[in-house]
Amino acid sequence: xxxxxxxxxxxxxxxxxxxxxxxxxxxxxxxxxxxxxxxxxxxxxxxxxxxxxxxxxxxxxxxxxxxxxxxxxxxxxxxxxxxxxxxxxxxxxxxxxxxxxxxxxxxxxxxxxxxxxxxxxxxxxxxxxxxxxxxxxxxxxxxxxxxxxxxxxxxxxxxxxxxxxxxxxxxxxxxxxxxxxxxxxxxxxxxxxxxxxxxxxxxxxxxxxxxxxxxxxxxxxxxxxxxxxxxxxxxxxxxxx
Numbered sequence: 001x002x003x004x005x006x007x008x009x010x011x012x013x014x015x016x017x018x019x020x021x022x023x024x025x026x027x028x029x030x031x032x033x034x035x036x037x038x039x040x041x042x043x044x045x046x047x048x049x050x051x052x053x054x055x056x057x058x059x060x061x062x063x064x065x066x067x068x069x070x071x072x073x074x075x076x077x078x079x080x081x082x083x084x085x086x087x088x089x090x091x092x093x094x095x096x097x098x099x100x101x102x103x104x105x106x107x108x109x110x111x112x113x114x115x116x117x118x119x120x121x122x123x124x125x126x127x128x129x130x131x132x133x134x135x136x137x138x139x140x141x142x143x144x145x146x147x148x149x150x151x152x153x154x155x156x157x158x159x160x161x162x163x164x165x166x167x168x169x170x171x172x173x174x175x176x177x178x179x180x181x182x183x184x185x186x187x188x189x190x191x192x193x194x195x196x197x198x199x200x201x202x203x204x205x206x207x208x209x210x211x212x213x214x215x216x217x218x219x220x221x222x223x224x225x226x227x228x229x230x231x232x233x234x235x236x237x238x239x240x241x
Contacts, residue, residue, distance in 0.1 A: 019047045063102050
């Protein structure tokens with residue numbers, strides 16, 4: 001089996017399939033491509049149904065795919081064997097990540113774990129490089145993506161240092177509603193309190209308390225199976241009392 005197949009997990013390899021037309025339409029950079037480029041991507045892109053606990057990539061392994069989430073929720077984290085576990089960010093529907101690693105042809109410096117049943121996708125690095133050489137709109141998309149990602153990780157560093165749980169939950173939720181990096185989220189994030197706890201490093205009970213307070217402020221509304229954002233700027237700019 002070619003080294004670039006999605007992904008490194010054996011059971012996931014057996015589930016690799018071609019993307020459907022609907023799945024391709026949900027790829028945020030699909031529309032910037034011209035017809036010949038779309039034809040190449042449609043032939044090369046790989047899709048798989050991933051289960052909770054499976055890994056798309058691990059620290060130290062060569063980056064051979066540009067990875068995306070067609071539908072679902074993933075977690076980007078460090079190697080807990082080398083120190084305290086740190087979750088860098090959640091990766092919801094519509095997100096594509098790892099472009100910086102592919103541009104440098106390096107190994108992954110983070111783990112990507114599946115938090116809920118998800119549909120994931122991978123574009124082989126050869127096709128990624130081919131698009132870079134031929135598509136100015138694709139290059140602009142990547143430049144914007146990298147710029148937004150830089151801001152995201154600066155904010156994540158600030159959130160990680162916050163001691164106030166309510167503020168951590170507010171800012172972490174605000175980050176997950178990023179319209180550029182996570183265009184598939186919309187106004188409602190399908191996430192459980194347990195999943196949010198995994199992302200922010202808090203217990204489900206403490207997350208529940210924080211969400212109750214944020215809802216009382218009028219910033220969010222907790223709905224069945226998710227959270228609806230009512231005041232995104234307030235979440236993104238939340239500060240301890």
